[in-house]
Amino acid sequence: MSSTANEDSYSYFEHDADVGVIGRGDTLERAFEAAARATFAIMTDIATVRQAESVPVEFEETDPELALVRWLNSLLGSAREHGMVFGHFRIERDGGHWRGSASGEKWRPELERGVEVKGATLTALSVRQLAGGWDARCVVDV
Amino acid sequence: MDLDRLKQIEPWCWTVPRAPGEARGDVRLYGSRELLATMDDKVLEQITNVARLPGLVGAAMTMPDAHWGYGFPIGGVAAFDPDQGGIISAGGVGFDISCGIRCLRTNLDVAELAPHLRMLADRLFRDIPAGVGEEGELKLAPVELDAVLEGGAQWAVEQGYGEAGDLDFVEERGRVAGAVPENVSPLAKKRQRGEMGTLGSGNHYLEVQVVDRIYDEAAALAYGLRPGQIVVSIHCGSRGLGHQIGTDYLVSLAKAASRLGIRLPDRELACAPINTPEGQQYIGAMNAGINCALANRQILAHLTRKTFAREFPHAKLTTLFDVSHNTCKTERHAVDGSKRLLYVHRKGATRAFGPGHPDLPERYRDVGQPVIIGGSMGTGSYVLCGTSESEQRAFSSASHGAGRAMSRHQALRQWQGRQLINELAGQGILIRTRSMRGAAEEAPGAYKDVDLVAEATEKAGLARRVAFLRPKACVKG
Numbered sequence: 125m126s127s128t129a130n131e132d133s134y135s136y137f138e139h140d141a142d143v144g145v146i147g148r149g150d151t152l153e154r155a156f157e158a159a160a161r162a163t164f165a166i167m168t169d170i171a172t173v174r175q176a177e178s179v180p181v182e183f184e185e186t187d188p189e190l191a192l193v194r195w196l197n198s199l200l201g202s203a204r205e206h207g208m209v210f211g212h213f214r215i216e217r218d219g220g221h222w223r224g225s226a227s228g229e230k231w232r233p234e235l236e237r238g239v240e241v242k243g244a245t246l247t248a249l250s251v252r253q254l255a256g257g258w259d260a261r262c263v264v265d266v
Numbered sequence: 267m268d269l270d271r272l273k274q275i276e277p278w279c280w281t282v283p284r285a286p287g288e289a290r291g292d293v294r295l296y297g298s299r300e301l302l303a304t305m306d307d308k309v310l311e312q313i314t315n316v317a318r319l320p321g322l323v324g325a326a327m328t329m330p331d332a333h334w335g336y337g338f339p340i341g342g343v344a345a346f347d348p349d350q351g352g353i354i355s356a357g358g359v360g361f362d363i364s365c366g367i368r369c370l371r372t373n374l375d376v377a378e379l380a381p382h383l384r385m386l387a388d389r390l391f392r393d394i395p396a397g398v399g400e401e402g403e404l405k406l407a408p409v410e411l412d413a414v415l416e417g418g419a420q421w422a423v424e425q426g427y428g429e430a431g432d433l434d435f436v437e438e439r440g441r442v443a444g445a446v447p448e449n450v451s452p453l454a455k456k457r458q459r460g461e462m463g464t465l466g467s468g469n470h471y472l473e474v475q476v477v478d479r480i481y482d483e484a485a486a487l488a489y490g491l492r493p494g495q496i497v498v499s500i501h502c503g504s505r506g507l508g509h510q511i512g513t514d515y516l517v518s519l520a521k522a523a524s525r526l527g528i529r530l531p532d533r534e535l536a537c538a539p540i541n542t543p544e545g546q547q548y549i550g551a552m553n554a555g556i557n558c559a560l561a562n563r564q565i566l567a568h569l570t571r572k573t574f575a576r577e578f579p580h581a582k583l584t585t586l587f588d589v590s591h592n593t594c595k596t597e598r599h600a601v602d603g604s605k606r607l608l609y610v611h612r613k614g615a616t617r618a619f620g621p622g623h624p625d626l627p628e629r630y631r632d633v634g635q636p637v638i639i640g641g642s643m644g645t646g647s648y649v650l651c652g653t654s655e656s657e658q659r660a661f662s663s664a665s666h667g668a669g670r671a672m673s674r675h676q677a678l679r680q681w682q683g684r685q686l687i688n689e690l691a692g693q694g695i696l697i698r699t700r701s702m703r704g705a706a707e708e709a710p711g712a713y714k715d716v717d718l719v720a721e722a723t724e725k726a727g728l729a730r731r732v733a734f735l736r737p738k739a740c741v742k743g
């Protein structure tokens with residue numbers, strides 16, 4: 125569950141009962157993708173997830189912070205709807221319109237079982253542009 | 267938590283003095299000095315924010331097991347009056363709507379169980395879908411699910427899951443009124459398709475326990491508990507459907523609050539006045555989520571009975587009680603001498619009606635409602651009974667668990683799943699899980715001392731200890 129070296133990084137911050145996820149990237153979109161990897165890495169080793177199927181994600185949201193919550197929750201909802209686990213994410217935005225995709229596979233016995241993420245919350249929610257890029261974070265309920 | 271910011275008003279109750287000109291309701295923190303000192307300062311910040319919400323009646327409170335949550339602290343209790351602009355908050359209920367514990371008593375003794383424990387643990391692990399990615403055999407289309415959301419555990423019994431007698435010992439007799447399935451999104455219903463009769467993961471579990479100590483003979487007799495007896499506790503909630511209701515309404519209520527002129531001290535308190543279309547819409551969806559959880563635990567109780575019957579054909583498992591600890595319930599409470607209809611949020615807190623309450627089953631009416639404090643897989647759990655004084659102190663509420671003492675990441679740094687499972691096996695506790703990581707995160711040492719929580723709950727007058735349950739086997743999600 126450590127940050128990946130070959131992609132924009134993700135990491136975690138402390139929360140008593142749940143888990144804080146952090147996504148960082150050169151752009152807001154890449155930070156969102158890294159936050160998605162952080163979220164799904166709580167559930168399994170995402171490096172072992174095959175890109176067998178891709179699922180589209182689309183929503184409208186003008187507030188970047190609420191967009192992060194919408195993005196993560198759309199992915200969590202879609203994964204559960206399809207009985208899948210995702211490991212790879214893409215998202216782009218056009219103003220308040222966000223369009224992306226997640227790819228992964230159905231759960232199979234060989235995949236590591238971590239802990240289910242129920243949803244992304246508004247707790248410790250922030251999306252900021254820092255000197256080195258973008259930082260997107262919030263607490264997810266597990 | 268910085269105790270210098272608190273004022274002790276009773277041996278087991280503290281408050282936060284208001285600053286000059288500070289407009290908010292009262293705050294009460296129940297617990298011992300030791301428990302409060304180890305709580306994160308965020309608990310104080312969060313419950314103080316709750317005290318700023320409109321229509322609060324009495325104080326915003328934390329139970330002795332409180333810890334940092336989202337919106338409300340876990341272990342938070344707050345009641346609101348709809349006629350005084352009171353609000354309903356999705357953050358005050360949580361994602362896992364009506365998460366709770368079904369406790370089943372058995373006619374088995376620990377000596378009889380011992381030779382079969384390993385086999386029983388293996389069979390429970392095989393038969394009870396648990397952990398991330400696991401689905402149940404029951405697949406419900408959205409239209410079929412609407413009947414679940416209307417009928418709760420009553421629906422489950424009608425479908426052949428369990429016995430009608432179970433319903434006497436489930437809150438609201440297994441079905442809360444006011445559920446509106448239409449207020450639940452299509453995605454929420456799709457998420458639930460394979461999740462009826464599943465345990466989930468994280469801190470959810472199915473645990474085989476032995477009654478280790480009796481504190482209150484009369485209440486134990488009423489509850490049908492005796493030393494050496496085997497009981498089963500099932501801790502889970504409304505699964506994907508509840509999670510999606512929380513997801514859907516957290517953002518929409520956060521936006522509604524601003525539109526409706528509510529100044530939220532923190533937008534994670536996402537709420538709307540009860541007497542608004544937005545508030546009513548969430549209440550209808552939340553009640554549907556409660557019924558989903560009640561049905562889920564009823565199905566799991568049925569699966570548990572089937573598994574026990576294969577190993578012990580003469581086994582009889584009867585429902586001791588089913589308590590929810592992530593809810594907002596409509597209840598009548600005495601406030602300043604008159605009964606008022608209030609919306610009582612309990613986020614990680616258990617309802618604890620005292621003796622004589624009309625909603626209690628006849629069998630428990632003289633002793634009060636069973637309250638279950640679920641501990642960690644290595645320590646144990648408590649059964650308590652509601653007290654009359656809890657009505658005045660906390661709108662009849664009590665603790666719900668041991669409460670985390672450290673974060674999941676801290677636990678991961680400190681323990682390894684396999685090693686922990688082996689250590690517990692050495693203590694006679696069998697753990698079955700697909701998640702070594704989950705086991706490490708749920709290490710007993712990552713939780714507060716459940717003995718201290720139960721003692722503080724009793725000393726604070728919230729509920730009285732009846733029995734201590736020691737774990738024998740645990741299926742972890």
